[in-house]
Amino acid sequence: MTELRAVIEAFLFVAGFPLTLDKLADLAEADKLDIKEVIAGLSEEYCRCHRGIRLVEVAGGYQFRSDPALAPWLRRLQKERVQRLSAAALETLAIIAYRQPVTRAEIEYLRGVDSGGVLKTLLERNLLRILGKKEVPGRPLLYGTSRYFLELFGLKDLNDLPTLKEFAALDPELVEALPLESS
Amino acid sequence: MTELRAVIEAFLFVAGFPLTLDKLADLAEADKLDIKEVIAGLSEEYCRCHRGIRLVEVAGGYQFRSDPALAPWLRRLQKERVQRLSAAALETLAIIAYRQPVTRAEIEYLRGVDSGGVLKTLLERNLLRILGKKEVPGRPLLYGTSRYFLELFGLKDLNDLPTLKEFAALDPELVEALPLESS
Amino acid sequence: MTVDIKLEKFSGPLDLLLHLIKSQEMDIYDIRIVEITEQYLKIIDQMKQLDLDVAGEFLVMAAQLIHIKSRMLLPVSEELAEEEGDDPRAELVKRLLEYQRYKQAAELFDQLPQLERDIFLPKGDGADLLLEDAPQDTELTISLFQLANAFHQLMTHAATEVFHEVVRENLSVTDYIAMISRRLIEHSRISLRDFFQSGYQRTELVVTFLALLELTRMRMIKIEQVTTFSEVWLSRLATTDQLRRICPAEEALDYD
Numbered sequence: 001m002t003e004l005r006a007v008i009e010a011f012l013f014v015a016g017f018p019l020t021l022d023k024l025a026d027l028a029e030a031d032k033l034d035i036k037e038v039i040a041g042l043s044e045e046y047c048r049c050h051r052g053i054r055l056v057e058v059a060g061g062y063q064f065r066s067d068p069a070l071a072p073w074l075r076r077l078q079k080e081r082v083q084r085l086s087a088a089a090l091e092t093l094a095i096i097a098y099r100q101p102v103t104r105a106e107i108e109y110l111r112g113v114d115s116g117g118v119l120k121t122l123l124e125r126n127l128l129r130i131l132g133k134k135e136v137p138g139r140p141l142l143y144g145t146s147r148y149f150l151e152l153f154g155l156k157d158l159n160d161l162p163t164l165k166e167f168a169a170l171d172p173e174l175v176e177a178l179p180l181e182s183s
Numbered sequence: 184m185t186e187l188r189a190v191i192e193a194f195l196f197v198a199g200f201p202l203t204l205d206k207l208a209d210l211a212e213a214d215k216l217d218i219k220e221v222i223a224g225l226s227e228e229y230c231r232c233h234r235g236i237r238l239v240e241v242a243g244g245y246q247f248r249s250d251p252a253l254a255p256w257l258r259r260l261q262k263e264r265v266q267r268l269s270a271a272a273l274e275t276l277a278i279i280a281y282r283q284p285v286t287r288a289e290i291e292y293l294r295g296v297d298s299g300g301v302l303k304t305l306l307e308r309n310l311l312r313i314l315g316k317k318e319v320p321g322r323p324l325l326y327g328t329s330r331y332f333l334e335l336f337g338l339k340d341l342n343d344l345p346t347l348k349e350f351a352a353l354d355p356e357l358v359e360a361l362p363l364e365s366s
Numbered sequence: 367m368t369v370d371i372k373l374e375k376f377s378g379p380l381d382l383l384l385h386l387i388k389s390q391e392m393d394i395y396d397i398r399i400v401e402i403t404e405q406y407l408k409i410i411d412q413m414k415q416l417d418l419d420v421a422g423e424f425l426v427m428a429a430q431l432i433h434i435k436s437r438m439l440l441p442v443s444e445e446l447a448e449e450e451g452d453d454p455r456a457e458l459v460k461r462l463l464e465y466q467r468y469k470q471a472a473e474l475f476d477q478l479p480q481l482e483r484d485i486f487l488p489k490g491d492g493a494d495l496l497l498e499d500a501p502q503d504t505e506l507t508i509s510l511f512q513l514a515n516a517f518h519q520l521m522t523h524a525a526t527e528v529f530h531e532v533v534r535e536n537l538s539v540t541d542y543i544a545m546i547s548r549r550l551i552e553h554s555r556i557s558l559r560d561f562f563q564s565g566y567q568r569t570e571l572v573v574t575f576l577a578l579l580e581l582t583r584m585r586m587i588k589i590e591q592v593t594t595f596s597e598v599w600l601s602r603l604a605t606t607d608q609l610r611r612i613c614p615a616e617e618a619l620d621y622d
Contacts, residue, residue, distance in 0.1 A: 010235030010253045016489030027259055052193030066193045073190050074197055076210050088579050094517035112576055153510045162514045166324055170303040249486040251479045257486045265482045271377045277471035296378035296423045306511045313510045336478045345474040347467055
């Protein structure tokens with residue numbers, strides 16, 4: 001029974017979504033009644049003695065979740081995650097890093113999508129810097145990467161950016177497809 | 184203290200990545216010594232009495248992980264087979280882990296084979312990190328292992344790497360010879 | 367085909383040499399170079415006979431072995447001895463010893479408990495574990511490699527495909543947005559891989575990718591990933607009704 005308890009606990013922990021009784025019985029090759037008993041025991045144990053985790057019945061299954069009373073604390077962790085970049089932001093940042101100084105129109109031509117929102121986000125996150133205006137009709141803004149960008153990636157200066165050649169060289173198939181060297 | 188324990192447990196549970204002591208102290212607004220005590224207590228408690236979960240120190244932080252003894256059961260939750268690291272990948276990873284920072288040419292000299300493909304795979308799997316460029320002609324990239332490398336193998340830090348018998352430093356003259364540089 | 371299997375097994379010429387030395391029970395510090403060279407060349411020959419593509423590194427090592435063998439057999443001028451040291455095998459021995467250490471280290475690594483093989487973490491976003499609705503997070507972490515790689519991918523595709531063939535083949539982002547929306551009406555959550563594995567051409571991949579980006583921008587879908595290289599999941603943020611509305615509303619998007 002202790003073995004079954006550990007197995008059930010681990011399954012519930014790893015699954016990441018609610019597991020039904022049927023599913024647990026199938027996975028642990030055990031009797032549903034035994035599993036029910038184990039779950040009741042675990043649930044009671046997590047509930048007692050001020051734990052930060054609860055075993056709850058949800059969406060027809062069972063799942064470990066944080067204690068709702070701790071939500072004000074846990075929200076602080078959610079905020080931390082903002083330090084990450086979306087795929088669209090990554091793509092835009094990559095274009096600017098390698099092609100700077102570059103205008104929004106040039107970025108949008110390369111990406112094929114409107115990039116105003118992403119540019120705004122990157123500027124807000126202090127990853128970009130406005131380098132001036134391009135001497136063409138309309139005088140569009142020229143974007144480049146900021147000091148913080150270098151810090152984020154641990155680069156001494158922009159010359160430290162890996163060249164595309166070096167990456168292509170890792171994969172012989174890509175070498176032929178490299179008409180565009182980083183400028 | 185019971186409140187702190189619940190908060191720490193919930194943070195570790197929800198974070199999904201190892202949380203450092205500093206980070207926990209910051210998040211929980213508590214003293215690091217108190218947190219250490221709480222973690223030791225939690226860790227001991229999870230270890231005792233046949234739990235399916237362990238609280239371990241990894242990659243400079245703390246994280247809940249499943250008990251390795253339950254692996255045969257937990258693999259049943261996986262839809263796809265895990266991509267095992269090939270012998271070539273492990274060999275390359277070992278060289279980088281013990282000799283970082285290291286260039287591609289140095290790796291290739293030590294392994295005796297072209298390692299571009301393997302390096303790319305390891306980079307894609309996020310096991311490596313680019314540490315900068317070596318101040319020699321051509322300024323080749325310097326590779327090191329990533330934080331995720333530590334997480335994958337459950338290492339506390341690089342000092343936690345298995346010690347190798349007779350692991351003397353390579354004769355520097357040998358590395359400088361680098362006959363594979365041109366390939 | 368035994369040789370073929372053997373070659374798969376050896377990660378390079380040093381690995382093969384080490385194997386020969388061990389199987390002949392030789393002392394690594396005192397390699398019987400004539401014997402080893404002969405066996406090494408025999409294996410290379412077998413590889414050629416089987417029309418296997420013998421990697422250049424194996425041939426380079428063969429040449430080095432022959433060179434060492436000749437140095438061992440022939441009387442050596444003092445000049446050469448001074449230049450290359452007394453024992454012509456010395457450098458090879460050093461390399462083999464060093465290689466052997468890393469090979470052992472690799473074996474040690476393989477025995478360590480590994481994530482997803484021996485040890486498991488909760489799948490899914492940690493936010494799902496919170497009991498209350500947390501702000502949705504559509505972001506990924508990035509490394510320098512990912513940054514450079516993103517640009518490389520973009521340039522390779524941009525150079526050869528997107529701006530020419532898309533028009534020619536009449537692949538429109540709008541169509542793909544509609545297609546993705548239809549699939550997300552049926553399933554609330556789809557892995558990114560499911561979209562890309564059905565024998566797509568490169569142009570189709572690019573257009574699918576752009577469509578996904580556009581849907582993310584419109585906050586219709588969420589793209590999430592737990593650890594940096596794990597499965598990427600798409601799930602719908604919009605209601606199925608909202609998604610249904612996008613399907614015919616093509617004029618709203620000005621792409622082709």
